[in-house]
Amino acid sequence: MKFRRKSLIITLVLALAFFIFVKALPSNDFSDNQAGPEIEFKISDGELGSTIADNLQNLGVIKSSEKFIEEFNKNAKARGISPGSHRINTNLPVAKAISQLLDSKRLNNLVVVSEGSTLSDVLQILKANDHISKTNLDYRSVKALYPKATTSLEGSLFPAHYTFEDETTLAKALETMVNKARVESRKSGINNGYENYSPFEVLTIASMVQIEGDPSNFAKVARVIYNRLKIGMALQLNSTVQYAADLRGRITLSNKATQINSPYNTYKRLGLPPTPISNPSNGAIEATLKPVDGDWLYFITVAPRDTRFTKDFAEFSKWNTEFNKNVAAGKFK
Numbered sequence: 001m002k003f004r005r006k007s008l009i010i011t012l013v014l015a016l017a018f019f020i021f022v023k024a025l026p027s028n029d030f031s032d033n034q035a036g037p038e039i040e041f042k043i044s045d046g047e048l049g050s051t052i053a054d055n056l057q058n059l060g061v062i063k064s065s066e067k068f069i070e071e072f073n074k075n076a077k078a079r080g081i082s083p084g085s086h087r088i089n090t091n092l093p094v095a096k097a098i099s100q101l102l103d104s105k106r107l108n109n110l111v112v113v114s115e116g117s118t119l120s121d122v123l124q125i126l127k128a129n130d131h132i133s134k135t136n137l138d139y140r141s142v143k144a145l146y147p148k149a150t151t152s153l154e155g156s157l158f159p160a161h162y163t164f165e166d167e168t169t170l171a172k173a174l175e176t177m178v179n180k181a182r183v184e185s186r187k188s189g190i191n192n193g194y195e196n197y198s199p200f201e202v203l204t205i206a207s208m209v210q211i212e213g214d215p216s217n218f219a220k221v222a223r224v225i226y227n228r229l230k231i232g233m234a235l236q237l238n239s240t241v242q243y244a245a246d247l248r249g250r251i252t253l254s255n256k257a258t259q260i261n262s263p264y265n266t267y268k269r270l271g272l273p274p275t276p277i278s279n280p281s282n283g284a285i286e287a288t289l290k291p292v293d294g295d296w297l298y299f300i301t302v303a304p305r306d307t308r309f310t311k312d313f314a315e316f317s318k319w320n321t322e323f324n325k326n327v328a329a330g331k332f333k
Contacts, residue, residue, distance in 0.1 A: 004096065004101065009083050010320060010331070012190060028063055028066065028067045029062075029063055029066035029067050029094055030062065030063050030091045030092055030093050031093065032093055032096065032263075033089040034092075035089045035090070035091055035092055035096075036060070036089060036090035036091040037060070037089065037090060038087050038088065038089050038090075039059060039087075039088060039090060040085055040086070040087060041055070041056070041059065041082060041085075041086045041087075041088045041101075041107065042084070042085050042086070043081065043082070043083045043086065043101075044083055044165075046083075047083065049069060049072050050065070050069060052068075052081075053065035053066075053068040053069050053072070056068060056097060059090070060090045060091065061088055061089070061090050061091075061092055061097055062092060062093075062094050062097050063094075064094075067094045067201055068094045068097065068098075069326065070094075071094045071095060071098060072098065074087070075095075075098060077080070077098075077102060078098050078101075078102070080102055081098070081101045081102060082104075082107060082109050082110075082161065082163055083163055084108070084109050084110065084163025084164070085107065085108040085109045085131070085163070085166075086100070086101055086106050086107060086108070087100075087106045087108060088100045088101065089109075095311070097169060104161065107151055107163055108130065108131070109129060109130065109131035109163045109164055109165075110162075110163055111125055111129055111160060111161070111162045111163070111164065111173070112125070112161055113125075113157055113158065113159045113160055113161075113177060113279060114159055114279075115159040115164065115210060115278075115279065115280070115281035115283075115284070116159075116210045116211055116278045116280070116281075117157070117159065117278065117279050118139060118152045118154065118243070118248075118278055118279070119152070119153050119157065122157050122174070122177070123170075124260060126170055126173050126174070127170070129164070131163075131164045131165060131167070132164065132168055132169075132170055132173060133167045133168060133169050133170070133300050135218050136138075136169045136170065136171070137170045137237070138169075138170070138171065139153075139170050139171040139174050141157075141171055142171050142174045143174050143178065144156045144178065144180060144200075145178055145182060145185060145200075145203065146179045146199055146200040146203065149198070149200035150200065150275050152275045153174060153178065154176045154207075154224065154275045154276050154277065154278075154279075155203050155204065155206075155207045155275065155276025155278065155279055155280065156177070156181050156276075157174065157177040157178065157181065157275075157279045158177055158178075158180040158181035158184055158279065159164030159279050159280075160177075160180055162176060162177065162180075165175075168294075177318045184282060185199070188282060188285050188286060188289065189289055190202050190203060190206075190285055190289060194288065194289050202283070202285070202289065203225075203280065204272050204273065204275065204276045204277075204286055204300075205222060205272070205288050206222075206280035206284045206285045206287075206288040207274070207277045207278040207279070207280045207284075207327065208221075208223070208225065208235075208237055208239055208273075208277060208278075208306055209221050209222050209275075209280065209287060209288055210278050210280040210284040211239040211243075211277065211278055212237060212238075212239050212247075212280060212299075213284075213287075213307070214307075215283050217299075217307050217309075218283060218284050218286075218287030218288075219287040219290060219291050219292040220292055220296065220299070220309055221287075221299060222287050222288045222291040223291040223292055223293070223294045223296060224294075224296050224297060224298070224299050224309065225237075226291055226297065227294075227296060227297055228297060229271070229272075232270065233297065233298075234266060234267060234268075234270055235266035235271075235272075236266055236267050237266050238250075238253045239267045239277060240264045240265065240277055241253060241257055241258055241262075241264065241265055241266070241267065241279075243264055243273075243277040244260060244262035244263075244264035244265060245257055245260055245262075250329060251332045253260070254304050258310075263279065280311075291292065294309065295311045296309040296310060296311050297310075297311050297313075298310050298313065298315075298316035300319050300320060300323055302319050302322050302326060303322075303323075303325050303326045303331050303332075304331065306330060311316075
């Protein structure tokens with residue numbers, strides 16, 4: 001009994017000594033309540049994680065680059081840290097430093113190209129960005145995704161998040177977006193075209209699918225467009241007229257608008273418009289390459305989240321009346 005008591009005392013003493021020793025070791029991470037002022041932290045495109053870690057430590061953001069690398073390797077989301085100019089606090093625990101680096105709202109030079117955006121939208125965003133040079137705004141040297149088919153960049157600027165270094169030229173920024181579209185085009189299979197439609201024509205159709213539909217019905221909208229083209233029917237898509245008349249985002253389209261003289265007026269002109277009308281997403285492109293089977297010639301969104309398809313014009317007309325009633329009732333607000 002005495003022997004057991006003595007062993008227990010020795011064990012407790014050793015445990016206490018180990019606890020004191022561990023407590024005395026310097027921590028390789030800042031505590032959660034030590035955050036210091038914000039600084040600008042730049043990450044270059046292709047920069048190694050070890051270099052990022054060293055720079056964070058040297059600037060006092062984190063206490064240990066080794067700790068950062070350890071956490072970086074454990075956190076799968078950390079691979080999503082973007083190059084660019086980040087706002088980040090100093091004296092941060094490594095986990096919080098990674099969290100701030102992943103926060104897109106903290107990127108000073110973030111440029112977001114949205115699905116369905118147009119060239120004019122992107123130009124406006126770029127010209128307002130502090131990292132884009134204001135002294136050289138000429139972008140005529142930038143080639144479209146399919147330069148043999150068009151000189152326009154419409155549809156060639158891939159929807160994604162981009163960051164740019166200080167004094168990036170407008171041409172360089174746009175070229176980055178086209179190059180991204182080129183990489184994605186090889187993945188999607190659009191470069192092979194669809195049936196007798198060229199890659200550029202598929203891109204143009206996808207740009208209309210993007211605006212006319214939503215992800216749940218992209219493939220059905222694509223089929224309607226193909227069905228109309230097959231029988232030589234005018235596409236009669238509001239989206240193309242809205243693009244031409246700068247009326248994008250409107251729910252309705254007046255009869256007067258459908259009479260405008262424009263190659264994008266698919267009420268008056270047969271076939272496809274001369275260029276895409278938006279930057280389509282991968283989802284819209286995939287649906288255009290893989291349209292579902294169906295004999296529909298008409299579709300209409302009667303109410304939010306209620307899009308209907310038919311081959312019968314009389315049924316379409318009835319739905320159109322229902323749509324107008326819902327617009328008047330304010331259901332689309």
